[in-house]
Amino acid sequence: MGSAKRMRRFKTKNKGGIPSRVEALECTPVKNDRVEESRLENGELQLSYPVTSRPWLGGFFRRLERKSKGTYLKKLQLDALGTEVWELLDGGTRVRNVIRQFATRHRLQQREAELAVTRFLRELGKRGLIGLR
Amino acid sequence: MADHFKYAESLKWRQIAWNGVRFDTPMDWEIGKIGYRYLLLESSSGPVMEVKWAPVKGKFSLRSQLKHLAAAQGRRLRKNLREEKLPAEWARVIDGYDSLGFAWQTDSIGGRGAVLYCRGCRKAVLLQFFETTGQRPFTQAGRVLASFEDHTEGQKTLWSVFDIYAEVPATYHLKRFRFEAGAYELSFANRQSQLILQRWGPAAVLLKDGGLEGFEQRCLGLSAKRSVTFKKRSPLTVELEDGPPSGLFPRFYRRLQRYPFYRCLRLWYEVDKNRILGVRFEGRQPIEAGVLDGICKTYATV
Numbered sequence: 001m002g003s004a005k006r007m008r009r010f011k012t013k014n015k016g017g018i019p020s021r022v023e024a025l026e027c028t029p030v031k032n033d034r035v036e037e038s039r040l041e042n043g044e045l046q047l048s049y050p051v052t053s054r055p056w057l058g059g060f061f062r063r064l065e066r067k068s069k070g071t072y073l074k075k076l077q078l079d080a081l082g083t084e085v086w087e088l089l090d091g092g093t094r095v096r097n098v099i100r101q102f103a104t105r106h107r108l109q110q111r112e113a114e115l116a117v118t119r120f121l122r123e124l125g126k127r128g129l130i131g132l133r
Numbered sequence: 134m135a136d137h138f139k140y141a142e143s144l145k146w147r148q149i150a151w152n153g154v155r156f157d158t159p160m161d162w163e164i165g166k167i168g169y170r171y172l173l174l175e176s177s178s179g180p181v182m183e184v185k186w187a188p189v190k191g192k193f194s195l196r197s198q199l200k201h202l203a204a205a206q207g208r209r210l211r212k213n214l215r216e217e218k219l220p221a222e223w224a225r226v227i228d229g230y231d232s233l234g235f236a237w238q239t240d241s242i243g244g245r246g247a248v249l250y251c252r253g254c255r256k257a258v259l260l261q262f263f264e265t266t267g268q269r270p271f272t273q274a275g276r277v278l279a280s281f282e283d284h285t286e287g288q289k290t291l292w293s294v295f296d297i298y299a300e301v302p303a304t305y306h307l308k309r310f311r312f313e314a315g316a317y318e319l320s321f322a323n324r325q326s327q328l329i330l331q332r333w334g335p336a337a338v339l340l341k342d343g344g345l346e347g348f349e350q351r352c353l354g355l356s357a358k359r360s361v362t363f364k365k366r367s368p369l370t371v372e373l374e375d376g377p378p379s380g381l382f383p384r385f386y387r388r389l390q391r392y393p394f395y396r397c398l399r400l401w402y403e404v405d406k407n408r409i410l411g412v413r414f415e416g417r418q419p420i421e422a423g424v425l426d427g428i429c430k431t432y433a434t435v
Contacts, residue, residue, distance in 0.1 A: 022177075022178075080338050080341070081335075081338060106334065106335035106337070106338070106407055107334075107335070107406060107407040108334060108335060108407075109295060109296050110163075111163050111164075111295070112295070112296075112314050112315070112334075113314075115313075115314040116314035116315060119314065
């Protein structure tokens with residue numbers, strides 16, 4: 001049985017201080033206070049947040065416009081589900097509870113809701129819209 | 134089917150059935166990793182069970198298989214992996230198989246399992262339970278093993294993973310699968326046709342603009358073709374059908390392109406579960422009457 005050869009032991013090492021799944025679920029997401037929200041006609045949210053341009057790109061724009069301060073405003077439009085999750089982030093609710101509320105509201109399995117919500121939070125984190133406490 | 138789930142739920146156990154293998158697990162064990170012939174189950178505190186299987190060609194030796202398994206491990210674990218007599222309860226429930234028990238232990242986690250070989254279907258199975266501090270799946274292992282089956286006797290194969298349940302004709306073999314948040318897809322094929330089972334959620338959000346028709350146009354786009362006939366079977370079910378083109382040249386051209394001549398898609402909305410289910414058939418021959426109905430009848434979310 002070739003597949004048995006491929007069995008690897010379960011890795012318990014935590015590389016580079018990355019929180020484990022259980023630890024990550026216990027974190028509390030906090031919104032960046034520099035993010036501005038505006039509600040669109042269909043009820044969805046549009047987030048505006050300042051982004052610092054890369055130094056070489058900033059230099060290029062400075063030469064081009066002669067007035068850029070090295071930051072510009074970026075916009076992100078959330079869909080209905082994204083808006084819902086964003087509204088659940090009140091600075092006091094843990095990731096685990098956000099997932100539970102989301103799963104209950106849409107009658108989803110816990111695991112599926114976890115995948116959807118954590119992927120969305122990771123995306124927000126990459127953009128600097130939230131931090132984990 | 135409904136009775137089966139009611140029964141399993143009352144005991145807080147459920148059935149997992151995947152690619153010919155099936156067994157019961159406690160409700161709080163969830164699938165953490167899934168492969169064509171692999172399942173890893175996890176509870177809230179970590180992995181609890183792993184099962185792998187493969188068909189065997191030629192001779193098979195349980196002992197040499199265990200040696201191969203040990204050799205594939207890291208140095209520390211290799212030393213700890215040892216052959217061990219199966220507990221009496223395990224041995225009793227898997228007496229239909231040739232079996233060899235094993236166990237291993239590291240600082241943080243231990244495992245106990247068995248290599249099984251079924252003479253009936255010539256399939257080898259590696260099954261192991263993990264034990265970490267604070268959780269003892271070994272106590273549940275007897276019941277899991279008692280329910281374990283590695284082949285199907287009937288004309289249909291059962292598929293029951295995550296929240297989907299389906300009975301598919303045994304002639305169809307799994308080709309591809311996709312389990313993403315919000316969208317599941319199982320794709321099967323036999324010599325003549327392809328069968329795809331799909332599941333989307335949360336339906337209330339997806340159906341907000343245009344209902345099932347709008348959803349089909351946005352996400353699947355089959356109805357964009359002029360030749361497709363659209364049927365509304367009920368307020369919650371739609372069906373789309375596409376047959377071979379009428380002209381000789383288009384027909385010949387399509388054959389050259391190896392496109393399936395016949396396509397059929399049925400979509401329905403499970404209101405109480407907030408899901409959209411879809412069954413799609415594609416083939417070069419017309420779909421046998423009743424086959425689609427039979428699959429749709431058993432395909433459901435739990």
